[in-house]
Amino acid sequence: MRFFITELLFFCAEKCFLNIIKQFTKIFSSHQKLVFSKELPVSSRGNIEIGQKLLKKANLFGYVLLDVKTDNPWRIFPFSEEVEVGIDGFSWLHDLAIINNRNSRDLSEAWIxxxxxxxxxxxxYSSSSRLIAILMNFSYLKITCEKTTLNKLKTIIRNDxxxxxxxxxxxxxxxxxxAIYHSLILSGYVFNFTKKKQKKMISSMTKLLLIYKAKAKMGEVRNPEELSEIFFYLLEIFEIAKILENDKPFIEVEKLRKLSGFFGSSIRYLQFGNGSLVSAHGGCLGNYNRYVKFLGEVTNYKRGDKICDLGFxxxxGARMSMIVDASPPLYGKRDRxxxxxxxxxxxxxxxxxxxVNCGGGSRFGHEYRKYCQSSKAHNVLLFNEKSQCSFGKRFFSKSTPYYYIKDGPRNTKINCINSITEKIVELSHDAYKKDYGISVHRRISVDLLKNRVMGQDMVNPDGEPREKLRDTAVCLYFHVHPSIVCRKKKSGVLIEIPGDKKMFFTHKGGDLTMEKSTYVGDFFEPQEITKLVIRNNVEKSESKISWKIEEIID
Known part of the structure; x- marks a missing residue:
């Protein structure tokens, strides 16, 4: 009850404080005089595919295709923060601007x-996104927009x-x-504020980036997609800082250069061959096209101070790449x-x-977010189909309630072994010790010469087997990407990869079934996918499952 009351008080205080700022904004924003003087030295954020869908009357906001028919986006209920920012934050303006034809300009003006x-x-976040969207695309809007529309845009800019x-x-x-400092720095450049004022703002943001870097190194950041967004902020600020340095040395430029190397190397470590980030702790969209050119200039990632692996x-080995979640989750309400x-x-x-893991899910609403946070949405071993962690629900938040992890694995171990033929990682955790008195162990090896990965998952009772283990079972999940075709064979599963590559999955211990699952990665809608499930009875067997996936050479 005490925590509930504390949360309620903070929620009320935040709302009260926000309302006061809103009132000040309404009173004084009209007195702001902001003049467009420069074009931003940054590339377009638009997505041509999304822009084309918007022109075809598809309501696609926050990377979510909405099953609703309306010509007015503000009649849509924003069931997630991503959708809310996608609509209110004018993210659609980037996508229409990159099309840049008469139809896109007419639709942009109509929605404004x-x-x-x-x-x-x-x-x-909506205010920051909206301010940047208008600043970046104002010259595009000036082509055909009526004077009343442009005046409305200027009112919005002053307010934001x-x-x-x-x-x-x-x-x-x-x-x-x-997010706020990023939008203010871009605004200061467009409005041609004094260099002293712009540099002061950049110095403040550099301090924040250094704090964020320290948090990441201490394990307080686990979301790869979040890291990619911060990296993108940094790159845009870096471009402006270099311009401000032209006539006089600016110490922040070197700091930002070092930070960009740190964040860029970290992102490369967490990326796969197609540019996608590992899907865990928040999502996997990671807009690779935003920073692909810069990543090519970043030196190869190395261990130590030049990289933060975020706990992965x-x-x-050979052509196979695997990224493993090797740290316990962040507990408590700080991480949503x-x-x-x-x-x-x-x-x-x-x-x-x-x-693949099943994705972030948050942009599709809190029910999908809750599912994607659970162990069932990941490639792990579950005991009695129970999640590794217990969840709490925070009711007082800016939009919809969200779930956070209250408790989970406390004693985790990891051991990495490298040999001339393979790389091995061994992991164990005690998530089920309290209820069942067992620990879970996983061993994965990636062959350095062949396209082959082998694994072994098992549960060990702590001490003598207990009565609690009677009629219990383990389930081992493997979620298959939507692009993969799976066919069950007598001795395993044939896996067909786009590009005429084939692999074969086999196992020892338990019974294998192919079931339906859900994937919410880099798609506009949740995708129905296949998952391989291996079930094994604990009491009647060794509680060990061995598995292997290997390329078939014709």
Whole structure:
């Protein structure tokens, strides 16, 4: 009850404080005089595929294809923060601007005219996104927009800038502050503020980036997609800082260069051959096209200070690449997207995904987010089909309630072994010790010469077997990417990879079935996929499952 009351008080205080800032913004933003003087030295963010779908009357916002028919996006209920930012944050403007024809300009103007000014200052992320979208695409809008539309845009810009500039000093969320400072720095460049003022803002953001780096190194950041977004902020600020350095040395440029090397190397470590980030603890979209050119200039990742693995371990051998979740999740309400996925992995053959986790899920609403946070959405061993972790529900939040991890594995072990023929990782955890008195062990080896991966999963009773283990079972999950075709054979499963490559999956111990699952990775809609499930009775067997996936050579 005490925690509930504390949470309620913080929620009420936040709402009260936000309302005060909104009132100040309404009163004083009209007095702001902001003049467009420069074009931003950054590349377009638009997605041509999304832009084309929008022109075909598909409601696609926040990377979610919505099953709703309306010409007014603000009649849509934003069931997730991603959808809310996608609509209110004018993310669609980037996608229409990259099409840049008469139809796209007409639709952009129509939606701007439909935008209700009452939606201003609802969400800081929406305000930041909207401000940047207008600044980046204002020259595109000026081509055909009526004067009344342009005046409305200027009103929105003044409001968002004043609101964010006022709010930045009172936010305690580092992600929120980075988003705010990023948008304010881009605004300062466009409005041609004094170099002193722009440099001061960049220095403040550099300090925030250094704090974020320290948090990542201490294990307080687990979301690869979040890291990629921060990296993208950094690159845009870096371009502006280099321009400001032209006439006089600017010490922050070197700091930003080192930070970009750190974040860039870390992202490369967490990427597969097609540019996708490992899907765990928040998602896997990671817009590779935003920073592909810069990543080519980053030196190969190395261990030590030049990389932060976010708690993952990478195993590469022949053409196989595997990234394993090798750290326990972040517990408590501070982290709203932690996954119960210790020892889970994703496996790729070159640029082709084979086994994947089920994605972030949050953009499709809290029910999908809850599912994707559970162990069932990952390639792990479950005892009695129970998740590794227990979840709590936070009711007082900015939008919909979210689930966080209350408890889970506390005693985890990892051991990495390299030989001349293979790379091995051994992991164990005690997630089921409290209820069943067992520990779970996993051993995975990746062959360095052949396209082959072998694994062994088992449970060990601590001490003598207990009565609690009677009629219990283990389930081992392997979620197959939607592009893969699976066919069950007598001795295993034939896996056909796009590009006429074939692999064969075999196992020893338990019974294998092919079942339906859900994948919400880099698609606009949840995808129905196949999962391989191996079930084994604990009491009647050795509680050990061995498995292997190997390329078939014709």
């Amino acid at each position: 005219n439909l935008f209700p000014l009452g939606r201003l200052n609802v969400n800081t 800038y004043f609101f964010l500039n006022l709010y930045k000093s009172f936010s305690f969320n580092i992600l929120e502050k980075l 371990k990478r195993l590469d 997207i932690a996954h119960a996925s210790f020892s889970s992995f994703e496996l790729y053959y070159g640029s082709k995904a084979i086994f």
